[in-house]
Amino acid sequence: MNDFTDLVEREGEGNIEFKEKLERDVHLSPDRKSGLASQLKFRLIEGKGQAKYVIGVRDDGVIKGLSDLEFKETLSVLNNIASDVDANILDIDKRELDEKKYGIIKIGLDSESFEHMIVGTAGHVDHGKSTLIGSLVTDKPDDGSGRTRAFFDVQPHEVERGLSADLSYGVYGFEEDGKPIKMRNPLNSQERSDVISKAVKVISFVDTVGHEPWLRTTIRGIVGQKLDFGLLVVAANEGVTKVTKEHLGILLAMELPIIVAITKTDIATTQDIESSLEGTLRLLRKVGKVPYKIECLEDVNTIVENQNGLLIPIVKTSAVNMEGISLLDEIFYRLDPPYKRKNKPFKMYIDRVYNVTGVGAVVSGTVLSGKVSVGENLWLGPTKKGDYKNVRAQSIEMHHHKVEEASAGDIVGISIKGAESVEIERGMVLCGEEDPDAAKEFIADIMLLNHPTKIEVGYEPVVHLETISEVVQFKEIENDFLVAGDTAKARLQFKFKSHNISKGQKFIFREGKSKGVGEVKEIIS
8 A cells, every 4th residue: 555645544553653764873772673673573463464664754644754865764774673573675665745755665574474274173063162262262261151152152243244254263373482372352353353463373263063954064164264274072971973973074075184172071081081082093093094192292292293194183171171271272383284375376265245334345255375465456256147357455354453465374354346245156256367267067086975875967966165055967977877985087067157166176065965075177168
């Protein structure tokens, strides 16, 4: 944003700092330089990797102006301070008024310095997902009656409508030394914003539903967001259930690394805990994984040193007596999120659409790849006609915190100009690539997990791919049909409209109790 007037109006917000002038002798002394470096680091964190310094201007926005020599000296001091926090000057917008100089200096560091890990919870209803996350996020014990769960047992649309993308129902972070940054009230948008501004690593939790009839909602939570890890909960007093197996299957189909929490150890007998633990070990071994019980920090070291997808950490937990909470903190801080595709063009599958009074259309979702900045021109679609609309990103928010840019893995809300909310649907993409594709048919490798008889050409399940949920028709099937356990290539066609899909994307399809998984191998049209 290069508009000086707008910057003055936003002074004091986020990543903007006003400096009349900086002098080497004064501002590079050890005490002053340290304070200015800390200030710059805060602005960089606020701006998620970018800060704007307005020089030659007082804090109240009045232009004082600098001589050429003063302007150069101020730039030199800024550059010196930036180097101390591994940042550098990206852009100099130099201006002049009555032969006096002032300007807007953009300073940035690599956004890779800000780590964001998204964890999807899964598990049977009443196995303690929300209660566990409540205690993790707040560092407060539950009262045994769901006090910490109350923070999250609300529908997102009942809490707050606006720019923010509250697809995740819990967030906390870590300082550089690994100290957790917890929240007193997770429903407080300012607290969530503070976590984003202070943390070097942020953990977001995405909700899923444990009731068996709502499997579609669970699939949406796991498939629709670009999760980094799956947190599978198993209640110690009940053990592995059919839903536990269903949810594990979905996590595995999406090739997510998994962490297992054995919950409710405070109300389970020793025998129940051992029985639930043994059942979980058997289930993981059955699907080709190596379960590893975490009982101390040394065990966490083993997991961190062997992040190969095969070793599954298992932690015994209780939200009431806080057993295992510090171990989960250590795991989340030290585990690396899988490689995120930051070098590809920007793309985000839309999960929710809002019409905000005074703002207009706002879309939210998880950035799949690349980066997007405020003011950037983007493409939205495919529409019902199969084409794309040119739109502009007016503003970006992450957990109620305004940012100048977002990158792969971030959960954001983006206000867009150029399209009305009634034109936008879940499953569309917002992307930076010009002339993006729209596909109606594709070839996929299919594995049928469950079906009472056999499926043949003409079969019409619902496909869940990213945030796309649409009926497809099987147009061709290798060997003519599939029964449970079979794998084959198939040609599929979206029944109602075209979608933006790519080779290599994985999906789940279901119809009634029938379920299967697939991977896009070729786009036909």
